[in-house]
Amino acid sequence: MYSSGSVFLLVLYFNFVLLLRWPVWQASGLGWQGGGSMASDFRIWLGDLYQHADKELFAQILLTLWAIWLGRNRWVFEGIRDEPYVTVGKAAMLWHDFSEAAVTQGNLTRSRPLIHWRPPQMGVYKINVDGALFKEHHCVGLGVIVRDWEGQVIAASSKKLSGTFPVAVVEAMAVRYALVLAHELGLHSVEVEGNSIEVVNVLNLSETFRTPPGLIIEDILTYASQFFDMASFGHIHREGNEVAHGLTHYASNIDDVCVWIEDIPEFIRDQFLVDLYQVPDS
Structure with missing residues (x-):
């Protein structure tokens, strides 16, 4: 589901990114998660997380790290430094798109249902x-x-x-x-x-x-x-x-x-x- 190349890039550059994007990680609300210290040994932390966290949480964390990585690239290559709320919002969009993506099983594809307005509960x-x-x-x-x-x-x-x-x-x-x-x-x-x-x-x-x-x-x-x-x-x-x-x-x-x-x-x-x-x- 996740390419080894993507994870490798995240591991390779994470110590640099962490120093620059710590406010983003705080704002994401995901916390450290798992055992050990993310900052001291990211490889061990990620491996422990993969083994013990549920798949949904693991996906959310990887997508948040990916959003941080994309933000880092914008800063390095375009000179644009996104504010924390922008990176958090992009992570949320990545998760939203991932969770609602069409799921293909054999020849059957489940597409996103039609979206329409829904009324609030009574009194609201x-x-x-x-x-x-x-x-x-x-x-x-x-x-x-x-x-x-x-x-x-x-x-x-x-x-x-x-x-x-x-x-x-x-x-x-x-x-x-x-x-x-x-x-x-x-x-x-x-x-x-x-x-x-x-x-x-x-x-x-x-x-x-x-x-x-x-x-x-x-x-x-x-x-x-x-x-x-x-x-x-x-x-x-x-x-x-x-x-x-x-x-x-x-x-x-x-x-x-x-x-x-x-x-x-x-x-x-x-x-x-x-x-x-x-x-x-x-």
Whole structure:
């Protein structure tokens, strides 16, 4: 399942990488795992881990190390040093892709099931968010759709902000705006869902870093703890986030912000109805 060449590269360069990327390993939440000291004898540690850890944990650790290695290459060959949250997010994406990859057995192939929007549990409001950068207009767009456990719309919004920012910053801005809107609507229990696995992963780690995305993440976590009885953050594929995606792209056509209360704009009505049809009868 794992090539000997990949493991060899990780072993050969790990002592160098460890010194540079220790904050990433801390942020991953995986800990040392296994016996012995990773720093003093990585070969023994990896062998012990392979023998005693369950296969899922072993895969997660290898993929995290691989993300660290890729980050090291970007720094050495491109002069780009990724922040810890970026590397952790890439590791999460590698694991997500690995765990959902098609599994072939003989002539049978199991593909990833269709992804669609699912309602929250009763009493909780689901907020789908999205963010996009429009370089040609020198602005960003934020899209937010708030629905209840029956799939009925509570509010929808498109917001435009001037300037250009890294994609992770824009996605974090969308989450922050969603919480502000939910608080203004008087909601107390929310489930925020977006298709940026990097941002969702860092939010669920409750780790913050002194970077622009990190400062927004810290603000999101503080805001959520102050104004909500319950706030959770989840990832959804783009296929299940089309309503928020449409609201985001509409933002490039407005001057500031549009909010629809208990209504849905015509340009996303069809996709909203598709989501609504997925809600099981009560």
